[in-house]
Amino acid sequence: MATTDRRPTTPALAHALSAAARGLAVIPLSRTKLPALRSPHRQDPVPTPSPAPCHGECGRLGHGVHDASADPARIRELFAAAPWATGYGIACGLPPHHLIGIDLDTKAGTDSSAALRELALRHLFTIPPTVVVLTPGGGRHLWLTGPPGVAVPNSAGRLAPGIDVRGAGGYLVGPGSRTRHGTYATAPGTAHLVPAPCPRTLLRLLLPPPRTHRGALRPPGSHGQGLVQFVLGAHEGERNTRLFWAACRAYENGFGPALVNALIDAAVRTGLTARESRATIASAARLTGHHP
Structure with a gap:
């Protein structure tokens, strides 16, 4: 007869397991929105020359987004090691969704929603119906998906003032997470949706420009x-x-x-x-x- 896992489940762990059931890889977060597990290498002696940073190859926990998993047993292990976690982060750029997060901030009176609308009008794209997460500060996270093999970089304000992008190597604070500023929640009417594909025109704006070929025409001037x-x-x-x-x-x-x-x-x-x-x-x- 099948058995039921009766280990204690905190609200943060319950939300994280729910996200994992949708194929999203997660990590535990503290009330500061930072990874709850500290790096196991923080007290290691620094060799000379410094090697490449460890991304979990050592087998220990505490490598931030590199610990992210959608496996329930692994997630329980992560949260057991960080019982103080009050939230969870969702890793971006990983299969199957290759998540891209568009973070519309409201700091310093920036109207990032208007900036995104102007971008959409200027470049003739439309944000499709998708998952939207409301932040405690009044901002919004739009969840989009990217194509496999395309790594969207993280950026802050590069697309437009007040618009941050979470891509490969980044994470989004998941709905249900509690922070020192409040709780993240799915916007009404979007909880049942799946992350929508990122419009191709917007995707081009998110990617760095391709390298130009040698021998191409160079315009005059030293800048730009x-x-x-x-x-x-x-x-x-x-x-x-x-x-x-x-x-x-x-x-x-x-x-x-x-x-x-x-x-x-x-x-x-x-x-x-x-x-x-x-x-x-x-x-x-x-x-x-x-x-x-």
Whole structure:
């Protein structure tokens, strides 16, 4: 006759096991939203030269997101080692979902939802119905899925002010987690949904630009040559996206105004009009907190 696991289950563990049942790999979190288990290497002597960091190869617990698992027995082991855990983190970028988290923050009065809407209008994509998690501070986490083999990097404010991205090597605080600021909860009407595929246009914005080939045409000027070259390499259907991405990076690095004319010239050479190019660059300036 089958037996039932009657070991004590904390609320955090119960929520973590529920997430694991959906194929999501989890780790225990403390009230600070940080991994509840400290690194087992914090007191190890540092050899010279330093080796590559351990990601759990040592067999001990405490390697952050690298401990993440969807196996119930492993999850119970993690939470047994951290009985103080009040929440759980969901690892991004892992199969089967290859989760991508879009974190819409509300700090310092930033309207990140409006920034995402402007991005969607500018680049003609729509966020499909998907899981939405409400944060204690009034923000939202949108759960999306990426294609296998594509590693979306973590970023903070790169896409637009107030928008952080959780990708490979990152994690999202799971619904039901209790932190010192409050409890995370699934938004009404989204708990039954599965994470929706990330729109392809948005996915391109989340990825770093491809490396340019040697021998390609180099525009004049010492600043932003790689960004201008990135725009020059655009094909039909991605010209506006590449221009917007390059303009954002230019403003973030402090030489946006100096690069405007070169970016417009490059965009016009790919087929955009000067008017379209100026509007796209102005949008990038606004989204990075600058005045065009």
